[in-house]
Amino acid sequence: MPVGPVDASKNPRYAGFATFARLPRLDQVERADIAIVGVPFDTGVSYRPGARFGPSHVRESSRLLRPYNPALDVSPFAAAQVVDAGDIAANPFNINEALETVQASALDLTAGGTRLVTIGGDHTIALPLLRAAAERHGPVALVHFDAHLDTWDTYFGAEYTHGTPFRRAVEEGVLDTEALCHVGTRGPLYGKKDLEEDRRFGFGIVTSSDVFRQGVDEVVDKIRQRVGNRPVYVSIDIDVLDPAHAPGTGTPEAGGLTSRELLEILRGFVGLNLIGADVVEVAPAYDHAELTGVAASHVAYDLVSLLAMRHGGQA
Ligand SMILES: N=C(N)NCCCC(=O)O
Numbered sequence: 669m670p671v672g673p674v675d676a677s678k679n680p681r682y683a684g685f686a687t688f689a690r691l692p693r694l695d696q697v698e699r700a701d702i703a704i705v706g707v708p709f710d711t712g713v714s715y716r717p718g719a720r721f722g723p724s725h726v727r728e729s730s731r732l733l734r735p736y737n738p739a740l741d742v743s744p745f746a747a748a749q750v751v752d753a754g755d756i757a758a759n760p761f762n763i764n765e766a767l768e769t770v771q772a773s774a775l776d777l778t779a780g781g782t783r784l785v786t787i788g789g790d791h792t793i794a795l796p797l798l799r800a801a802a803e804r805h806g807p808v809a810l811v812h813f814d815a816h817l818d819t820w821d822t823y824f825g826a827e828y829t830h831g832t833p834f835r836r837a838v839e840e841g842v843l844d845t846e847a848l849c850h851v852g853t854r855g856p857l858y859g860k861k862d863l864e865e866d867r868r869f870g871f872g873i874v875t876s877s878d879v880f881r882q883g884v885d886e887v888v889d890k891i892r893q894r895v896g897n898r899p900v901y902v903s904i905d906i907d908v909l910d911p912a913h914a915p916g917t918g919t920p921e922a923g924g925l926t927s928r929e930l931l932e933i934l935r936g937f938v939g940l941n942l943i944g945a946d947v948v949e950v951a952p953a954y955d956h957a958e959l960t961g962v963a964a965s966h967v968a969y970d971l972v973s974l975l976a977m978r979h980g981g982q983a
C-alpha cells in the first residue's frame with residue numbers, strides 16, 4: 669500500500685511542512701514510483717528573475733489538492749507511490765555546473781524506474797532533464813507547452829539559457845526529431861527566421877490561436893498523431909497560460925491558453941507513453957492570490973495522474 673498524503677480531515681491542510689500535495693518525502697518511503705522534484709534555479713533568464721522560488725511556491729499552492737482525480741478517474745497517490753524528493757541544489761553562479769548537477773540528480777532519482785515530474789526553475793533546466801531522459805529511453809518525443817519557441821541560438825553569446833534549451837537538445841541528439849511539437853506559441857519574435865529554423869529542427873507548431881480556433885479535441889488528435897507510442901516527455905512553461913491565468917512568470921505574453929484548455933489537452937494524453945515531465949517558469953514575486961501557483965500545482969497533479977495511470981496499468 670502506498671503511503672499517501674497527510675489526511676486533511678485529521679490535520680488541517682494549512683498546517684505543517686509543505687511537500688507537494690502533502691505527500692511523504694522520498695526518505696520516508698522504501699521506494700517511489702513517481703517523484704516530484706524541485707529545481708530552484710533561474711540563472712538562465714533573459715528578463716524578470718525569480719523562478720528560483722517556483723518550487724516552494726508550487727508546494728505551498730498544492731495544499732488543497734485532493735486524492736481523487738475525477739477528470740481522469742484515478743486516485744494517483746493510491747495507484748502509485750508518489751513522493752516529494754525535495755530540491756536539487758543547482759549552483760546559481762555556474763550554469764554549466766548547474767546543468768551537470770540537474771542531469772546527474774535526475775539520473776540518480778530515476779535509477780530504480782522512478783518517473784519524475786520536475787518543478788522549475790527557469791526553462792534552462794529542461795535540457796539536462798532531457799539529456800537524462802534520453803540516457804534512459806533513447807531520443808524522446810517532446811510536447812512543449814510554451815508561449816515561446818525556446819529554440820533560439822544564444823543570448824549575449826550564452827548557449828545555455830531559458831530561451832535556448834530545445835535547440836541545444838536537438839543539436840545534442842536527445843530528441844526524436846520526428847515527434848516534436850510546440851503548443852500555445854504566440855507573441856512577437858525576433859524575425860521570420862525564428863520560425864524557419866524551428867521548422868528545420870523538426871518542430872510542429874500548434875499556436876495559441878490554433879487552440880482557440882480548432883478546439884481541444886482537434887489539437888489533442890494532432891499531438892497524438894505526431895507522438896504515436898514513442899516515449900514522450902512533456903515540458904510545460906507556465907507562460908503558455910494567459911497572464912490572466914498565470915501572472916507569476918518572467919516573460920509574459922498576451923493571448924494565451926486558459927488553465928481549463930491546458931488541463932483539457934493534458935487529459936487527452938491518456939495512453940501516451942509518458943516518461944517524464946516538467947512545469948517551469950513560475951516566478952512567485954509576480955503572482956497574485958496564488959493564481960499561478962494553483963495553476964501549476966493542478967497541472968503537476970494531472971501529470972502525476974497520467975503517470976500513475978500508466979503505473980497502475982489503467983492506461
Ligand atoms: N522560456 C521562457 N519563458 N522565455 C524565453 C524568452 C526568451 C527571450 O527573452 O526572448
Ligand SMILES: [Zn+2]
Pocket residue numbers: 814815816905907908919949
Ligand atoms: Zn515561455
Ligand SMILES: [Zn+2]
Pocket residue numbers: 791814816818830905949
Ligand atoms: Zn520556455
